[in-house]
Amino acid sequence: DTQLTQSPSSVSASVGDSVTLTCRASQDINDWLAWYQQKQGKAPKLLIFLGSSLQSGVPSRFSGSRSGTNFTLTISSLQPEDFATYYCQQANRFPYTFGQGTKLEIK
Amino acid sequence: QVQLQESGPGLVKASQTLTLTCTVSGDSLNSGSYYWSWIRQPAGKGLEWIGRIYAGGSTNFNPSLRSRISMSVDMSNNQFSLKLDSVTAADTAVYYCAREVGGDCYFDSWGQGALVTVSS
Numbered sequence: 354d355t356q357l358t359q360s361p362s363s364v365s366a367s368v369g370d371s372v373t374l375t376c377r378a379s380q381d382i383n384d385w386l387a388w389y390q391q392k393q394g395k396a397p398k399l400l401i402f403l404g405s406s407l408q409s410g411v412p413s414r415f416s417g418s419r420s421g422t423n424f425t426l427t428i429s430s431l432q433p434e435d436f437a438t439y440y441c442q443q444a445n446r447f448p449y450t451f452g453q454g455t456k457l458e459i460k
Numbered sequence: 461q462v463q464l465q466e467s468g469p470g471l472v473k474a475s476q477t478l479t480l481t482c483t484v485s486g487d488s489l490n491s492g493s494y495y496w497s498w499i500r501q502p503a504g505k506g507l508e509w510i511g512r513i514y515a516g517g518s519t520n521f522n523p524s525l526r527s528r529i530s531m532s533v534d535m536s537n538n539q540f541s542l543k544l545d546s547v548t549a550a551d552t553a554v555y556y557c558a559r560e561v562g563g564d565c566y567f568d569s570w571g572q573g574a575l576v577t578v579s580s
């Protein structure tokens with residue numbers, strides 16, 4: 354299976370800060386990576402697909418990029434509603450796998 | 461706008477079969493552009509993809525669960541279902557159904573989730 358390793362596992366930041374979350378794939382997955390936001394007790398919400406494409410309706414402060422097998426999700430100017438857990442997911446090959454998540458907390 | 465809703469027993473006895481149904485509204489299972497997936501999440505843990513089904517009935521399953529899984533579609537009711545055999549406590553989780561965009565392979569719509577607890 355393709356392993357996805359997210360770092361950090363948790364991070365604290367303040368409203369207005371910019372944060373970058375990382376997802377490293379254990380093998381080449383091309384651009385087959387999506388990012389999701391999950392709030393407590395809710396289903397995940399799609400933010401980014403194909404590495405860097407912003408899902409319709411998602412604020413432009415969210416952006417994704419890729420360098421080799423390393424993917425980043427950057428959230429600029431954090432808003433109160435952005436504090437949540439973020440997961441990456443690969444779809445390059447079966448089985449689809451998710452990272453273990455990064456919890457973004459308010460400082 | 462598509463909506464997905466999981467339904468099924470919240471409590472299943474160990475060694476029995478877990479059965480969940482996802483009802484889709486606002487889109488047709490037969491639209492041809494999507495796959496229909498199941499994903500689960502144990503309490504406090506990450507997400508695990510279980511498998512997917514296409515309207516025509518073709519499936520892809522996670523090898524870790526393949527021997528215990530079956531999926532089906534009911535076009536007349538616009539529903540798809542998951543059966544997981546021989547459940548254990550390790551199968552206790554929130555189960556989500558989700559729509560996967562065909563070709564691009566990401567989940568753009570999710571159900572609210574259904575908690576299934578396996579009891580001994």
